[in-house]
Amino acid sequence: MIKLRLLASSIYSRKITVLLSIASICISVSLVIGIEKLRTSAKKSFTNTISATDVIVGARSGNIQLLLYTVFGIGNATNNITWTTYKDISKRPEVEWAIPLSLGDSHKGFRVLGTTKEFFEHYRYRQKKPLAFKYGKPFAKTLDTVIGSDVASTLGYNLGDAIVVSHGIGKIETNLHDDQPFTVVGILQKTGTPVDKTVHVSLQSIEAIHKNWKGGRRLKAQDALGEVQTETKFVPREITGALVGLKSRIQIFQFQRYINNYRHEALSAILPGVALQELWSLISTAETALIAISTIVVMTSFLGMITMILATLNERRREMAILRAIGASPAAIAGLMIAEASLIILAGIISGFTLIYAGLVVFRSTIDQISGIYIDIGFPTDTELFAVIGIFIIGCLCSLIPAWRAYLISVTNGFHSQTG
Amino acid sequence: MTDQNAQYTTRCEPVVAIENLQFKWQSTSLFSLNIPNFRIYRGESILLLGPSGCGKSTLLNMICGLVTPQLGSIHILGENIKSMFPHQRDRFRADHIGVIFQMFNLISFSTAIDNVILPLSFSPRRRERVLGTDIEEAKRLLTSLGVDDNLFRTQTSKLSVGQQQRVAAARALIGEPEIIVADEPTSALDSSRRDEFLSLLFNQASRANTTIIMVSHDETNQHCFDRVLKMEELLEKENQS
Numbered sequence: 001m002i003k004l005r006l007l008a009s010s011i012y013s014r015k016i017t018v019l020l021s022i023a024s025i026c027i028s029v030s031l032v033i034g035i036e037k038l039r040t041s042a043k044k045s046f047t048n049t050i051s052a053t054d055v056i057v058g059a060r061s062g063n064i065q066l067l068l069y070t071v072f073g074i075g076n077a078t079n080n081i082t083w084t085t086y087k088d089i090s091k092r093p094e095v096e097w098a099i100p101l102s103l104g105d106s107h108k109g110f111r112v113l114g115t116t117k118e119f120f121e122h123y124r125y126r127q128k129k130p131l132a133f134k135y136g137k138p139f140a141k142t143l144d145t146v147i148g149s150d151v152a153s154t155l156g157y158n159l160g161d162a163i164v165v166s167h168g169i170g171k172i173e174t175n176l177h178d179d180q181p182f183t184v185v186g187i188l189q190k191t192g193t194p195v196d197k198t199v200h201v202s203l204q205s206i207e208a209i210h211k212n213w214k215g216g217r218r219l220k221a222q223d224a225l226g227e228v229q230t231e232t233k234f235v236p237r238e239i240t241g242a243l244v245g246l247k248s249r250i251q252i253f254q255f256q257r258y259i260n261n262y263r264h265e266a267l268s269a270i271l272p273g274v275a276l277q278e279l280w281s282l283i284s285t286a287e288t289a290l291i292a293i294s295t296i297v298v299m300t301s302f303l304g305m306i307t308m309i310l311a312t313l314n315e316r317r318r319e320m321a322i323l324r325a326i327g328a329s330p331a332a333i334a335g336l337m338i339a340e341a342s343l344i345i346l347a348g349i350i351s352g353f354t355l356i357y358a359g360l361v362v363f364r365s366t367i368d369q370i371s372g373i374y375i376d377i378g379f380p381t382d383t384e385l386f387a388v389i390g391i392f393i394i395g396c397l398c399s400l401i402p403a404w405r406a407y408l409i410s411v412t413n414g415f416h417s418q419t420g
Numbered sequence: 421m422t423d424q425n426a427q428y429t430t431r432c433e434p435v436v437a438i439e440n441l442q443f444k445w446q447s448t449s450l451f452s453l454n455i456p457n458f459r460i461y462r463g464e465s466i467l468l469l470g471p472s473g474c475g476k477s478t479l480l481n482m483i484c485g486l487v488t489p490q491l492g493s494i495h496i497l498g499e500n501i502k503s504m505f506p507h508q509r510d511r512f513r514a515d516h517i518g519v520i521f522q523m524f525n526l527i528s529f530s531t532a533i534d535n536v537i538l539p540l541s542f543s544p545r546r547r548e549r550v551l552g553t554d555i556e557e558a559k560r561l562l563t564s565l566g567v568d569d570n571l572f573r574t575q576t577s578k579l580s581v582g583q584q585q586r587v588a589a590a591r592a593l594i595g596e597p598e599i600i601v602a603d604e605p606t607s608a609l610d611s612s613r614r615d616e617f618l619s620l621l622f623n624q625a626s627r628a629n630t631t632i633i634m635v636s637h638d639e640t641n642q643h644c645f646d647r648v649l650k651m652e653e654l655l656e657k658e659n660q661s
Contacts, residue, residue, distance in 0.1 A: 005534055009527075010529060012529065319528075322521075322525070322526065322527060323646075325484065325541035326513075326514065326538060326591070327510055327514020328510070328514075328542055329506070329510035329514070330506075331507070
């Protein structure tokens, strides 16, 4: 008990430097835990981009490429699927629902997705969370559009605004469908997925605005808008891909095999979860970099702590001499040093945990709003606990350096020499 | 040697027995301390006088087992301290020796009470000798050494030098060690406080028949001690014997 009190009063007597060490460890621990939370949440958010979709169908291509252009709107399709094929697939007995996707146009850098109303009904993200409307409703007329939250916030759009779609996906908009502007009828809630950066229109409207186009060029002026908007007979000839939900998950592999061996057209069917994992593993270098940075930060804070303890050792020679004189062994003095460092590390870890969890409680919704990364605040994960235990052990090992120094000083010093 | 000292030599077993002791620091080639024969007896109070650098503190270090001589033997309470392992020497010191320094005697950030009871945490044997609780014993010693009870919980860095020396004496006395080693404990005190301090220390030490070994370069306290030896005299005299 007296040793604990000695330890506590020793630490208290150097409270400023000790507090700085604790603050340094606290920041590095919160950084490590924060990065780990962010990493796992980003991974989760990434892999949760699409949920409850069993299979994605597209023209024959690689898993990642198909995933990138259908879900993330990155890159281009190698080929399209005919509407007949889509209809054929969607009528399969094991298919519960199918959503056609038609890509190829853009609006001020944002992708335009031609789809059906079922997209808003069946598309799920983050553990089967459905899309929700912040304002408005799904498109009803041909030239209605529903925009993602990032499109609305970036371009400052509100319900009723008119937007013009550009042919192609180039950054410079040269071939505008300016004769047929769309009207914003819905703005979606933020999802943290590529949906936020997408302009959703009906498949019919995609066909309608391309009615008199060939080879990326308009042939002649379009008819009056009113005529187009009342047109209901625009049937798509081709689409880019389709999201498919099956009645039973047991049928997934059978259905995938069927699509991959489809006789009339070269198709690919991918499982979104598997493809997302493959894609994440490709970008895991960033993950490694984050871990490396947090490791360096932790080591830096330990160096700070060692420096602090070493710097005070000379001032503490008298304290060590007194302890030696009253019977403390050098090992006991070294033990006090290790105990002191352990307490500092423990305080740093506890305050680091408190800081990051308090920060997450306060800023979680803001982070979600800004980045779309939804961070779970639960009991620390195994990885976090391992990281913290690792930090504690490494910190204690680091404290052996000043402890060894204290041991040597107390062995050689004997009494604090005052006389001959 | 006085008649009283002669009585000690005949009646008692020595608590410190040094034979042909030779010691040199690693950095030097010559032996800086050479004591052929020296004994201190139970209950005796002895003052070793000598100027700075004559080896007084080195001798105390050896009696406490903090440094060991290269040659010769040094027995404390019949135990050959030189042949002990370092951890055994530390334990032996904790159990049998109380120490008072010249100044900066105390853990400055701890209270007076905590400083006094600290040695007990390194020596269960001394704790066993304490009647009542550690804190009660510490309070008793502090009171008997003239420390006000309102200072018991005060950080020792806030005490005067005289008060600090009394706390140090209480720390050395707690658990009734057989030997008290004091390294110029009165040098920072004025003459009236010096006498008062020694008187209180001797009173408490006599209760447990504790041996007091004190080194100093100040000869004014000679009258308080059973035996007074000058270091050079000790070496010469012991060389002759």
